[in-house]
Amino acid sequence: MVSFDPNNPKPIYEQIYEQFVKLISSQVLKPEDQLPSVRELASTIRLNPNTIQRAYKQLENDHYIYSLPGKGNFVARADHVISAEIQRKTDELVSCVKVLKGLGVEDDAILAITRDTVKGVENNASS
């Protein structure tokens, strides 16, 4: 279900985190579905259990999953997943804007791109 690439400079817990986010946002894992136990996943993919624990903790902090002591980890309710996705995409947008500014793109141009994109989406939706 998930794997990691030791040649990727990204920390391994982040790699695991991102794959679960992908599985949850694409609804391969649906709300209330149980995630594999730390023990099971660690031994299957031959990875330190605490690395997986760290990824699960991060998923929980970001409201993608919730944990029930003694029972395991479960995918959060749909509205929680959606707000978590909104938060994550907003963060991405902010960092993209920062990069554009860093590259010397004018504020007005950035706003124009954003406005046009929003309009374009509206037009597509209405047609």
Next chain:
Amino acid sequence: MLRVDKLSKNFRSFQVLKDIHINANEGQIYGLVGSNGCGKTTLLKHIIQVFRQDSGQVYFNDQVVGERSEVIKDFYYVQDDLFFPHGSTLNSLFNFEGLLYDQMSVEKFNKLTTYFKIDPNKKLANMSKGQKKQAAFVLAMSANPKVLLLDEIVDGLDAVIRRKFWNVLIKDVVGNNMTVIISSHDLKELDNICDKVGIMHEGTIIKEEEMSSLKENLKRVQFAVAEDFEGISGDEFQIVKRIQVGKVYFMTLRGNVEAFRKALEERYQVLIFDELAVNLEEIFIAELGGAGYGTEELDA
């Protein structure tokens, strides 16, 4: 917690262990790595108290670990050079060790012999090196120790068996909150498995740190610049190793990668710049390089 405190040992005039400190936590896998002949096996034999130290102490949950102490019954050591009594089988050893270890589980023993496909009635003398290692591991896990010391356990095991071995070990570390110290010179095997690493060199622990923070502190980059590269320096980073392949440079750094990148961009026109993954092997080489090991050039 298993703690080794200021432990030293001399064999005649040769000091084989010098002021050793180790802190291994419950539910964690501790990787003991080091150059050949640095004293890994000798240290493990002191933790299990087969050898007596000249000074210093081993503690488990703040209790002194001695040859006759009660806590030693929860320790299990699988040695590298396995020796079995003449004519013994896995079954006969299991029955014998049942007298030594209170937590010996016949259920687990049967499960593991089936999983590793070992005939418990076959004479151990007739088994291959790899099969003997598996047999010793099955016994160790059946004893349900609180502290498990594994000396070069994966050495001589094929890829399929190694997988089985890790599978069983990881499940037990999580399930039973065991403390595992595993020595190996095969760093690829320990990478991404250990919580903590102790790097040993010439009888001392030159570094003991959480694997995650070791990896955060050491970085590897590759880059190429348009001009002739004449070096780079800065306050926020330190270059540990530098290799040049044609126009491309590979560097191992300590410190801030972004600061390094900025310094590079200020001085040169940077054509490519990538951050690469750091593995335990690079950490090991960087640390031992700092201790003056492996820095000699080969004059051929």
